[in-house]
Structure formats: C-alpha cells, structure tokens
Amino acid sequence: MIGFEKQLVSKVLIFEDAAVAQGQLKAFCSEHGLIGLKQANHSAMKMLQANIDLGAVLISEGCTDSAEGISNGFELARRVHQLRRELPIFIRRDGRADLDDLAPEQRAGIAGAYDIERPETLKLLLDQYLADTEYPISLIRRIEEVTHSSLTALFRDIEVSNELPYLVKDKLTYGDILSLLPVESPWFSGYMMVQSEEQPMIELIKAGRTAIDGRAVDFRDVMGMLSEITNLAWGGLRTRLLALHPPTVDDSTRISVPITVNQYKEYISFGTDRSQLCFKYTLRDVHGQLPPVTLFQKFIFNIRWSPEEYLQADENKVEDLVESGCLELF
Amino acid sequence: MAQILVVDDSAAIRNEVAAFLKSNNFTVETAVDGKDGLVKLKADRAIKLVISDVNMPNMDGLTMAEKVRSELGNQTVNIIMLTTENDPNMKNRGKAAGVKGWIVKPFNGANALGAIQKLVAG
Numbered sequence: 342m343i344g345f346e347k348q349l350v351s352k353v354l355i356f357e358d359a360a361v362a363q364g365q366l367k368a369f370c371s372e373h374g375l376i377g378l379k380q381a382n383h384s385a386m387k388m389l390q391a392n393i394d395l396g397a398v399l400i401s402e403g404c405t406d407s408a409e410g411i412s413n414g415f416e417l418a419r420r421v422h423q424l425r426r427e428l429p430i431f432i433r434r435d436g437r438a439d440l441d442d443l444a445p446e447q448r449a450g451i452a453g454a455y456d457i458e459r460p461e462t463l464k465l466l467l468d469q470y471l472a473d474t475e476y477p478i479s480l481i482r483r484i485e486e487v488t489h490s491s492l493t494a495l496f497r498d499i500e501v502s503n504e505l506p507y508l509v510k511d512k513l514t515y516g517d518i519l520s521l522l523p524v525e526s527p528w529f530s531g532y533m534m535v536q537s538e539e540q541p542m543i544e545l546i547k548a549g550r551t552a553i554d555g556r557a558v559d560f561r562d563v564m565g566m567l568s569e570i571t572n573l574a575w576g577g578l579r580t581r582l583l584a585l586h587p588p589t590v591d592d593s594t595r596i597s598v599p600i601t602v603n604q605y606k607e608y609i610s611f612g613t614d615r616s617q618l619c620f621k622y623t624l625r626d627v628h629g630q631l632p633p634v635t636l637f638q639k640f641i642f643n644i645r646w647s648p649e650e651y652l653q654a655d656e657n658k659v660e661d662l663v664e665s666g667c668l669e670l671f
Numbered sequence: 672m673a674q675i676l677v678v679d680d681s682a683a684i685r686n687e688v689a690a691f692l693k694s695n696n697f698t699v700e701t702a703v704d705g706k707d708g709l710v711k712l713k714a715d716r717a718i719k720l721v722i723s724d725v726n727m728p729n730m731d732g733l734t735m736a737e738k739v740r741s742e743l744g745n746q747t748v749n750i751i752m753l754t755t756e757n758d759p760n761m762k763n764r765g766k767a768a769g770v771k772g773w774i775v776k777p778f779n780g781a782n783a784l785g786a787i788q789k790l791v792a793g
Contacts, residue, residue, distance in 0.1 A: 494777030495683060552687035562682065569681045572726070573776055576755020580775065583758065668751065668783040670772045671765070 349481075349618075350507040351396030351471055352376045356385055356404045356417060362433060365457045366399065373464065376507070384408035385417055389424060393513040393607075394619060394637065396471045397452075398425075399463075401433040415447045422450025427512050427614065429470035431455055431463065438462035471508055474616050477648050481506050483581055484574075485620060488638060491573035492622060495566070497550050500625045508616040514607045515637045518564055520571040521600065524640070526579070527586045528650040531642035532600070532611060535571045539563050541634040545624070548631055574638070586650065596644055613643040673700035673715055674791050678708040678723035678732060679753070684778065688722060688753065691780035697791065705730030709738055718748055719791045722774075725754040725761065733761065736768040749790040753778055 353370070355377045357363050363379070370377040375396075380388050385406045389398075398421050402414040411417045418430045429452035432440075438456040440448045452470050455463035485503060492501045516538040524533045542563045547555045553562050598612045617639045624634040675697050679685045689699045700715060702708040704727040712718055721739070723732040730738075736750045751772035752765055762773055771790060774783055 491777065552683045552685075552690060554682075554686065565682050569683050572681070572755055576757075576776060579755070580757040667779070668772050668774050668786045670786060671762075671770065 349472070349476065350374045350376060350505045351509070351616075352378060352392065352394060352507060354388060354392055354395055354398045355379050356388075356398070356400045356406075356414070357433065358401060358404050362401060362457050365460075369457070369460050369463060373467065375467075385411065386420065386424070389421060393511055393515055394507075394509050394621075395425075395428055395511050396508050396616070397429045397431060397467070397510065399431050399433065402435070415443070415451075418451050419449060425511065425513075426450070428510050429453075429466070431466045431470075433457055471510065471616060473614075474508075474618075474642070474646065475648060476618050477651050480648070480651060481618070484578060484618075484638075484640070487577035487581065488570075488574040488620065488622065491570060491577060492624065492636075495551060495569060495573065496545065496624060498627045499545070499550055500627050501622060502625065503620055503622045506618060506620050509619045509639065510614075510616060512608055512610055514602075514609055516635070518560070518567055519609075520564075520567045522571050522575050523597075524575055524579070526582045528645070528647045529642050530596070530644035531640065531646070533571065533575055534609075534637075534639045534641065535567055535574070536637040536639075537563075537567060537634060541632045542566060544631050545626075545634060548626075550626070550631070570636070582651075598643060611641045611643040613641065615642065615646070617641050673698045673717065674719050675787075676700045676702060676708060676711055676715075676718045676721045676723075678702040678705065678721060678727070678735065680704050680724065680727040684724065684753070684776070688778055688780075691778070692787075695780075695784060695788075697787075704728055705732055705735030705738075708732075708735050709743065712739060712745060712748065713743055716745075720787065721748060721750045722753050722787075723750060725752055725756050733764050733768060733770075736765065736770050740769055749793070751787075751790070 353375050355366055378392055386409055400414045400418050404414040404417055405412055414432055418432060421430055430450060432451050432454045434454045438454050440454050453466045455466055489501055515536040518539055519534055519536040522533045524531055539560055543558050546553050546558045546562055549555050601610045620638040622636040675692055677685055677688045677699060680703055685701045689701055692699045700711055702711045706729045725732040732752055739745050749771045752770055753774045755776045757775050
C-alpha cells in the first residue's frame with residue numbers, strides 16, 4: 342500500500358434550504374468521501390453543538406433559521422464562525438463562486454464561496470481547507486490495526502469496531518476524559534490524543550471486563566485505562582515505525598509548543614490549523630448487557646510532518662519484528 | 672514470601688500479569704514504580720524474578736534494574752522487562768544492567784510461561 346489517502350472521509354454540516362441543491366450536494370458528498378450531516382428539525386446552533394468532530398460547514402446564502410432569528414446564510418455563517426472559528430465555512434451562491442460583491446462584514450468568517458452547478462469550485466475549497474494534510478494509507482491502516490489489537494488485549498468479552506478514519510478541523514474535546522502523549526519519529530512530531538466517556542467505561546470495569554478490580558471503581562481507574570490504551574497503541578505503532586526509520590533526531594534539537602486547554606469551552610489547541618487525523622472506535626459488550634464505549638483517537642502533527650520519507654521506506658522491514666508478547670531472552 | 676515481583680504503574684497491567692502468574696501457582700508481589708520496586712525487593716529477599724515495565728513515573732524500570740545490582744547489591748534476582756519499548760539501545764542498556772529478557776506488550780503469558788518458570792527455578 343504505497344501512496345497517500347485521497348479519499349479520507351470528513352464530516353460536514355450542511356445548511357441548505359433548496360431541494361435541488363440538497364440533491365446535488367448529496368451526490369457531491371458521496372463522490373468525494375464526505376459525510377454530509379443535513380439540518381433536520383433542530384435549530385442550526387443545536388446542530389452545531391451536537392457535532393464536535395466536523396471538517397467544514399456548508400451554508401447556502403439563502404438559508405434561514407426562524408428558530409434562531411437568522412434571515413440569510415451570511416448571518417448564519419457569522420454565528421457559526423463566532424462559535425467554531427476553526428471550522429472552514431463554504432457558502433453556496435447562485436451563479437457565482439466568489440465573495441467579491443460582499444461587504445467586508447458579510448465576508449467575515451467565510452473561507453470561500455462555491456457554485457454547486459460547478460462542483461469543481463467546492464472541490465477546490467475542500468482541497469485547500471480540509472484536505473490540507475496528506476496521510477499515507479499504510480500509516481492509517483497500521484494505526485487502526487495496532488490500536489485495535491491494543492484494545493482487544495486490554496478488554497475481555499468486548500467487540501471492537503471502528504469507523505473509517507476521517508479528517509477533523511474541530512478543536513472541541515469529546516467526553517469526560519482525555520489522554521495526551523507526545524508522538525515522534527524521524528519524520529513526524531506531534532501528539533496522540535485519546536478521548537472517552539467516564540460512565541460507560543466504569544460499567545465495563547465494574548463488570549470485570551478489564552484486569553482492574555471492579556469492586557471500588559472510580560474515575561481514577563478510567564484514567565488509568567485510558568492511559569494504558571494510549572501507551573499500548575503508541576508503543577505498538579512506534580515499534581513498527583522505528584523499524585522502518587531508526588531514530589536519528591538529536592534530542593537537543595527537539596522543539597515543543599504549549600498545548601492550551603479551555604476547560605469551560607471544552608476546547609484544546611495544539612497551535613496548528615492542520616487537519617487532525619481522527620479514528621473512532623466503539624467497544625461493545627459481546628453479551629449485550631453493557632453500554633457501548635466510544636473512543637476518539639486523534640493525531641495532531643503540530644511540529645513536523647514529512648510523510649514522503651515514510652513512503653520511501655522498505656515496508657518489508659516491519660515483518661521482521663519480534664511478535665508482541667514473546668519473551669526475548671538475553 | 673513472594674517469588675515474583677511485578678512492577679508497573681498501570682493497575683490494569685499489574686493485575687493482569689499478577690493474576691496470570693497466580694493462576695500458574697507463583698506467589699506474587701506488586702509495585703507501582705521503580706522506586707516502590709526497590710523497596711519491595713529490599714524487604715523480600717526471597718523474590719526470584721522481577722517483571723518490570725520500563726516507562727514509569729518516579730523511577731523507570733531500567734534505572735531500577737541498575738540500582739538492584741549497584742545499590743541493593745542483589746546479583747541473583749532475575750529481571751525481565753515488560754514494555755511497549757522495542758528500541759535496541761534500550762535493550763542494550765537493559766543487558767548491561769543484567770536484565771535477562773524483554774517482552775513487548777501486550778502481555779501474552781502463554782508465550783512467556785516456560786521461560787518465567789525457568790528463571791524462577793534457576
């Protein structure tokens with residue numbers, strides 16, 4: 342599997358009143374690997390709040406929302422931008438794909454305009470704002486495979502499933518707990534973040550689906566599990582990646598940037614606007630007695646990202662690795 | 672008196688390894704980091720084998736292994752590392768500290784049982 346993933350999925354929120362354009366957008370999303378979340382009965386702001394792992398927002402200029410007192414798409418764009426500034430907003434215009442005729446206050450927060458009769462204008466915006474980072478296919482597969490086996494090793498009687506990996510622009514956190522681990526190889530440097538909810542994980546531990554004593558479980562045990570998931574997943578991945586690229590980076594040249602968190606807003610910044618690579622896993626009790634646990638695993642390569650070097654490596658080297666769990670005697 | 676000391680900052684791994692060893696008739700003591708491991712080793716000279724993580728807070732597993740020899744003067748206890756690390760440089764540091772073996776996590780008891788039995792007996 343050599344090359345970059347060209348069809349990484351991303352979730353986009355769509356505010357569109359015109360039925361014809363809705364159909365055209367549906368076809369566009371299906372063709373370009375987008376999951377289009379259409380506004381249903383909820384107000385626009387509620388839709389926005391309910392979706393925290395978005396790649397972009399698509400708004401038509403004629404879109405209204407009476408529940409919010411919004412009379413046009415530019416006003417809605419302004420409100421969305423106020424709440425989720427990191428999300429690129431693409432506005433659909435009739436017969437044009439620019440913002441040249443708009444006053445500066447109307448353009449504020451809008452990444453660009455498209456004309457759905459010319460789908461290439463929307464594709465251009467997606468490439469520019471969402472598919473701004475290329476991720477090697479085999480790396481994506483490796484992350485899935487290693488994380489999957491880490492989860493399987495840590496939980497009993499649990500079935501692990503995962504959605505197609507996708508690109509996220511959002512910087513909002515999910516759930517109650519998250520772990521952060523610096524991840525580094527000769528060709529990338531950044532963070533792996535794993536997020537989950539406390540209560541469903543507590544239920545798993547209480548039911549004896551982990552090695553933790555289930556008699557007096559609290560949030561600390563959940564944090565311990567999340568820490569071990571993170572540790573195992575990165576450990577397995579690092580082993581495989583470093584087999585391809587032995588480390589050469591001198592520690593003294595290591596660069597780091599502060600990670601900032603607004604706990605009240607549930608917002609985390611890594612100092613970069615690069616699209617994050619997101620994996621969503623679900624742990625389901627095989628006996629169907631316990632609530633499912635959702636885990637979001639995100640990779641934020643905020644310091645260094647040179648995947649071309651990865652693609653030049655000899656993939657076969659990875660096959661020489663010692664199998665995990667085996668004891669190598671000295 | 673314990674035969675095997677399991678050192679890991681993760682309760683899940685500590686419990687998993689300890690439960691496996693107990694189910695195979697070993698007596699087991701646990702420690703939460705290298706510092707705690709040294710305390711337990713000092714107090715119980717009957718420990719024949721240490722199974723330790725590498726990356727731990729307070730004191731890492733390799734430093735603990737070095738101190739077992741240099742500070743405790745215990746030349747007989749066998750040490751194996753159970754870790755996500757697979758870096759040859761780290762393994763070499765372990766060898767120099769007298770570490771006898773290396774297991775890459777996740778722990779698979781069945782794969783390691785024979786060698787563990789030998790190290791405890793020896």
